[in-house]
Amino acid sequence: KEAAEKAKCELSTTTETTVNLPFITATQSGPKHLQISINRSKFEQICGSLFDRIRTPVLKAIEDAGLAKSEIDEVVLVGGSTRIPKVQEICKELFGKDPNKSINPDEVVAIGAAIQGG
Numbered sequence: 779k780e781a782a783e784k785a786k787c788e789l790s791t792t793t794e795t796t797v798n799l800p801f802i803t804a805t806q807s808g809p810k811h812l813q814i815s816i817n818r819s820k821f822e823q824i825c826g827s828l829f830d831r832i833r834t835p836v837l838k839a840i841e842d843a844g845l846a847k848s849e850i851d852e853v854v855l856v857g858g859s860t861r862i863p864k865v866q867e868i869c870k871e872l873f874g875k876d877p878n879k880s881i882n883p884d885e886v887v888a889i890g891a892a893i894q895g896g
Contacts, residue, residue: 789818790861822864832868853877856886 781797788795799812822829840847853873859865860883869877 793818
């Protein structure tokens, strides 16, 4: 799990990374290790169904707010996974504008929680 998270984070800033899992198992001949390279394109393919699921709740939130997309001035992404280029691309497709990247997506979670908590 940690190796997958590390690869996800690295693929947000680079186009290829290596997943290295030493001592994943052992046979009579000794320990076995796993080392594979994955590129961003393959990552996006593997996670395609997850990326597809982004659209519905976003569009539902806009509808629930009683807004048209044209009435939204800024798109602020929240949470670490919003650093993934494909997530940003989907948001751009949905809103017709780049998301605001001037705010740290991790800090915005805490700020939102503080505001909601009063």
